[in-house]
Amino acid sequence: MSTPVRVRFAPSPTGFLHVGGARTALFNWLHARHTGGTFVLRIEDTDRERHNEEAVRAIYHGLRWLGLDWDEGAEKGGDFGPYYQSERGPIYERYLGILQDKGMIYEDAGALRFRSPRETVTVHDEVCGSIPFDLSNPGTHPDMTVRRPDGSWIFHFVNVVDDIEMKISHVIRGEDHLSNTPKHVELYKAFGVEPPRFAHIPLILNPDGSKMSKRDTGASVQSYIQQGYAPEAVRNYLCLLGWSPKDNREILPIEEIISLFELKNINRRSAGFDLDKCFWMNGQYLIQMPLERFTDLSLPFINAAGINYGTREGLVPVLALVKEKVKHLTDVPAWIEFFFNDDYTYDEASVEKSLRTEGALGRLQALGAHLANVEPWTAETIEAAFKDLAAALGVKTALLVHPARVAATGRSVGPSLYHLLELLGRERVLARFDRTREKFFP
């Protein structure tokens, strides 16, 4: 008979969600979703001192942003609560009593220690295989402390107690815990409980190979939220750190990853975090995602920039135009600003290059006159008008395009000019041409 799959993510409230932690949560979530199991969120604030609402909220926020919903646990409830260690004192007391009754606990300078049986313990790991650890030498493997003199609990003890109480079937965590695992197994044995299956996943390193920690660039999930990444892109990228579908695909829908994900296919080597690739993947997601989704994700940044776009109906076509240019959602305001502001600013270098050159003013005026007669006003007819005029003037189309773009948008880069002019509308285009002429050639 197989026990139901129950996995957990058990972060300590440090104030933010680390990408390494996010990836651990992700792998737990994937395993739960793949097997139809339960994903539990437990907060490891071993005591009141560590309990910090704000820090805990940062974790919820990061997980939710990544779409890692938990079935049971903090803020959600369930049959195995409470899900904050700071509230589980009585349970730990009870378990301590079990070991005390068996004579496995002794006092040392006020702290309580667990007396190791001093045997060889073999850890069976889904990712790393079976590894024997010789714990017979007290010099190298001292008896672990389970409770401090002030009554607060030590991680190893409460972690094991909670996993037993919450009926966790698979412990999926960072490889930094692999060497701690034999100690945990000793505890399971002492409680007379079969240990869960373990799966230690490789660590995420900095590009230079050092361990990624708080201050490192890109270490906090929050930074991806702020920099305008799409959550599905970051999540997809994280999936590829230590796992792969093995068929050369990299961008794949989460539903498919869920169906393909197996603990056995997780790599054993640690992975360097490649911000360039994450950035590239974000651009790919942005280009491919539906316009409505793109709009939803862009809105917070547009609002933060204070752009007065009127209605969503008016905004969407503009976003459709610039969508393919965007690599970070934070770039959206800069791409669309000129559209909603007739008093847009001009990029000086672009003005210099495209407008203050021989014949540019004359071409712009001729273009204005030419565009005044285009019917109907569509990207196709506008394009034809540009080409016709260029031919008539005996110049390359580019010599009309560049001045027109700078005149209409203030910049030299942007999406397809013809589509942009169409959307802007003839009146505004011609008015912008006039404004530009008056401003630079009074």
Added chain:
RNA sequence: GGCGCGCUCGUCUAGAGGCCUAGGACACAGCCCUCUCAAGGCUGGUACACGGGUUCGAAUCCCGUGCGCGCUGCCA
């Protein structure tokens, strides 16, 4: 120091004895496309840490060495 884990292009990876003169992706370079910038397409360079085995044959198995990381806490 001890113990553990790891070691394929700069990075993420495919590879589970012959399919590998090692494949894909990011990044990089060049070319093409083109109204700009991107995107896209094409091409190119760069990798099995080292040394011994085992085998007809090893990136793949074994043993050393080296390097990296982790643990070794009354941190989690």
